[in-house]
Amino acid sequence: MGNKTTMHEKETLDNLEKLGIDTNSIIAVLETDLDRPANYGKTTLIALPDSLCVLSEDGSFFIKNYKNITNLYTDIYVSSGSIIIKEGDTLNAVADFTLAVSARVEWFVNIINKLIAGEEPNAEEGSIRQNADFEYINNGRKKLFLRVLSYVPRYKKHLIAIMSIIVFTTLVNLIPPYLSGSILYDEVLSPNGKYQGAILPLVSILIAISGLTVLFGILLGRIGAEMSGRIIYDIKTEVFSAMQNLGMSFFSSKRTGNLLNRINSDALDIQYFLNDGLPNFIINAATICAIGIFLFIVNPLLSVAVLVPVPVIALIIKKSTRKFKKIKWHSWRRSSTMNSVINDTLLGVRVVKAFGKEETEIKRFNESSRLLAENKVREGIAAARVFPMLSFIMSLGGLIVWGLGGGQVIRGELTFGELMTFVGYLSLLYAPVNFMVKTFDWWTNCMNSAQRIFEVIDRKTDVAEKENAVEVEVEGNIELKGVTFSYEPNRTVLKNVSFSVKKGEMVGLVGHSGAGKSTITNLITRLYDVNDGEVLIDGINVKDLSFACLRGSIGMVLQETFLFEGTIGENIAYGKPDATSEEIAEAAKKAYAHDFIISLPDGYDTLIGKGGADLSGGEKQRISIARAILMNPPILIFDEATSSLDTKTESQIQKAMDFLVKDRTTIAIAHRFSTLKNADRLVVVEKGEIVEEGTHEELFNKKDGVYSKMAHLQLDAIKMESSS
Amino acid sequence: MQEKINFINVDDLEFYTSDTSLLFLRYKGEDLGRVSIIRMFPFKYEEEYIVIRQENYSRFDKENEIGILRAVNELPESQAKLVFEELKKRYFIPEIISVSEVKEEFGSATWKTVTTAGERDFTMTDLGTNVRSLANNKVMLTDVYGNRYYIPDITKMDDKTQKVLEIWI
Structure with missing residues (x-):
């Protein structure tokens, strides 16, 4: 885009000078990609020190002084948006844009709003956030291929061995047709032959050669497997570690596709290609060339005849591959539809039965199963049509040789043995052609996968650790200063949020769901970076702290406890892998988890996660509390579960939490009254802004307060429940 | 309430x-x-x-x-x-009137099109999820930025376009 923009900008600047505007005073320029709603074109917005200038493509323009603007904001629609200007009570759209430029729009609107407020804007282009979930980087065909190959030279020895075997095999493969053709008929069987009657030595040589070929094949397979196995290990490790280092936004974005696939099947595609595709491609290419040259030397006329069907074969294979791919893709889609029907019905069996929908589900399954079966039939029919046709054309080549060559033999221009040699080479020639065309398909698959994999590897993380990040002993003072944040451009989640939590204090975050409470904790743990303002821990910006120091100082007890596959003991020790068994038990005891754990037959060695024991919600919560107790961090983030548990479990969790929050800075996203009352202070968040701060008593009694309203509603609900 | x-x-x-x-x-x-x-x-x-x-x-x-x-x-x-x-x-979803160039490479596609809202070039990745076929040969495309485009009848598009899209439909 670079050059084009500068050209456009230059044009714009010239226009501005004509209007009598000092172009040196320009703070920022925004070019949108619509000239009015729903029409591609261009509108240019220019931020000047005291006013906003809007230029249409036809040259018309208007200027608004910041003194008259209340603020500027954006409206986002399905795949476009408008920039709206508010002047007092008057609203007007000043420009329209599509999502392609939304990040730039966000950046520009921020600048204007800062200018309106009389603040210093950050007009650096570098502060524009990445626009798409991932910017599409076209690596280019050649570059991509070279990069895949670049993994190979790390294994030079393997490579040299493979190449030598390939060359050798190709040469050895050329011998048998000659022996079983010219030598057999003209020299061994013919009465005047040089080796007349030497049938046994000939057969022995042929057996030896085919034995040798098999041996080389095995050797090639072994070395190849070893090399590609290691290459695939390298690639998988690289992708996985690249993923682990990426910010949260990467994982929550929609367009990153199936990440599991990237690690597994994409890597497999590359392996497949490097292991089978590439060596065989080289063997076959070498074979085709060698045979071609050999045939041409022996008999130019016949070799031309032999080559006639080759392009036809290549064309048929290419055409049918595309068709097969389409049918296969449909089969895949249909089978995944069918699988999801099975999956839905089995997982949701309670719902199905409760609604008496068994018949409907059977019908739904039958329908998807039928569609899949139909497509499988189509697959079979297509295969049945193409392959006989291919073998017919191939045999046609043989027949041409027989016909032309037979004539030559009769006329004495060719010996019978030479003809047989030709036929022998012919069969060696067509197989590689088939293979070469298929290799092309493999190559495409491999390149697709490589593109997707390298996209992940090359992706820059949006939350990066600073090079000279500091490590400190965290005490636990937290401060948010004017924090503004949005997950997606133009959709502000937090607006100018400021509050502080002193060491050892417990603060409850309260607000409706979606108010921004979890977002606040995400910013403190730096899962995301703020757009504006700063988050300080002990007076140090979290961006300056090392990840090890920051995350090692914050313990989390989340609503949804994720337990990894492994034993309960290992899960408790997740944050402190070197914990002793005694420490683990101690933590579990304090978390009121010890009792239920030892009543399980396998105690602390009970396997959980996939295929392991099923724990209830309350049990999982206590394990995650034990995790936090064991880790013993100076700061604790506690996201209270909304689901209610039985009274006994609840009081146990309450006691466990009481222990956990003691002498620790705690930020609790709280729902229960007991937790709210326990907090030293409550911070009420509403629509991304802090609206109230104070103790439970203060806020509860505040007339028309947000918290008071919420609390009273909840109390009414409790009363209603207990009275019914 | x-x-x-x-x-x-x-x-x-x-x-x-x-x-x-x-x-x-x-x-x-x-x-x-x-x-x-x-x-x-x-x-x-x-x-x-x-x-x-x-x-x-x-x-x-x-x-x-x-x-x-x-x-x-x-x-x-x-x-x-x-x-x-x-x-x-x-619901600005321009209709694609004609495609002057489409290139498919490595599972992504770049398009040069004329739409009802004017000329537009765009890039799509992950064609499997971003090509959505609707009833009556209608097709919806979503580009890398989340912008959408609409093809009212895929069978009326040129061969190249159909070739790129057919396997995803």
Whole structure:
């Protein structure tokens, strides 16, 4: 885009000078990609020190002084948006844009709003956030291929061995047709032959050669497997570690596709290609060339005849591959539809039965199963049509040789043995052609996968650790200063949020769901970076702290406890892998988890996660509390579960939490009254802004307060429940 | 608390626009300021079941919903025109008229097209999920930025375009 923009900008600047505007005073320029709603074109917005200038493509323009603007904001629609200007009570759209430029729009609107407020804007282009979930980087065909190959030279020895075997095999493969053709008929069987009657030595040589070929094949397979196995290990490790280092936004974005696939099947595609595709491609290419040259030397006329069907074969294979791919893709889609029907019905069996929908589900399954079966039939029919046709054309080549060559033999221009040699080479020639065309398909698959994999590897993380990040002993003072944040451009989640939590204090975050409470904790743990303002821990910006120091100082007890596959003991020790068994038990005891754990037959060695024991919600919560107790961090983030548990479990969790929050800075996203009352202070968040701060008593009694309203509603609900 | 959906009587509606064609509403004679309109079933019904909501919408205030308009055509012609204009703006999904160049490489596709909103070049990745086929040969494309494009009848597109898209449909 670079050059084009500068050209456009230059044009714009010239226009501005004509209007009598000092172009040196320009703070920022925004070019949108619509000239009015729903029409591609261009509108240019220019931020000047005291006013906003809007230029249409036809040259018309208007200027608004910041003194008259209340603020500027954006409206986002399905795949476009408008920039709206508010002047007092008057609203007007000043420009329209599509999502392609939304990040730039966000950046520009921020600048204007800062200018309106009389603040210093950050007009650096570098502060524009990445626009798409991932910017599409076209690596280019050649570059991509070279990069895949670049993994190979790390294994030079393997490579040299493979190449030598390939060359050798190709040469050895050329011998048998000659022996079983010219030598057999003209020299061994013919009465005047040089080796007349030497049938046994000939057969022995042929057996030896085919034995040798098999041996080389095995050797090639072994070395190849070893090399590609290691290459695939390298690639998988690289992708996985690249993923682990990426910010949260990467994982929550929609367009990153199936990440599991990237690690597994994409890597497999590359392996497949490097292991089978590439060596065989080289063997076959070498074979085709060698045979071609050999045939041409022996008999130019016949070799031309032999080559006639080759392009036809290549064309048929290419055409049918595309068709097969389409049918296969449909089969895949249909089978995944069918699988999801099975999956839905089995997982949701309670719902199905409760609604008496068994018949409907059977019908739904039958329908998807039928569609899949139909497509499988189509697959079979297509295969049945193409392959006989291919073998017919191939045999046609043989027949041409027989016909032309037979004539030559009769006329004495060719010996019978030479003809047989030709036929022998012919069969060696067509197989590689088939293979070469298929290799092309493999190559495409491999390149697709490589593109997707390298996209992940090359992706820059949006939350990066600073090079000279500091490590400190965290005490636990937290401060948010004017924090503004949005997950997606133009959709502000937090607006100018400021509050502080002193060491050892417990603060409850309260607000409706979606108010921004979890977002606040995400910013403190730096899962995301703020757009504006700063988050300080002990007076140090979290961006300056090392990840090890920051995350090692914050313990989390989340609503949804994720337990990894492994034993309960290992899960408790997740944050402190070197914990002793005694420490683990101690933590579990304090978390009121010890009792239920030892009543399980396998105690602390009970396997959980996939295929392991099923724990209830309350049990999982206590394990995650034990995790936090064991880790013993100076700061604790506690996201209270909304689901209610039985009274006994609840009081146990309450006691466990009481222990956990003691002498620790705690930020609790709280729902229960007991937790709210326990907090030293409550911070009420509403629509991304802090609206109230104070103790439970203060806020509860505040007339028309947000918290008071919420609390009273909840109390009414409790009363209603207990009275019914 | 409003528990029932309010199907709006069209006589209560009076839309008007600003100079820059933002949509405003007087409802039962009361000026509600700027409103947004939303299709309830954007794929199924384009002109029916339209939710009207007061602009200062937030997801916590359900009462911002004024009600549901059963069909835009129930409105007088001049009023319907305003709503159609607004729908056209909010659901800006240009129709692809012709494709001058399409290149598919490594599971992504780049297009040079002429649409009902003018010329447009765009890039798509992950064709498996971003090509969505709808009933009657209609196809919806989503580019890397989330912008959408619409092909009313894939069978009427040129061979190259069909070739690129056919396996995903």
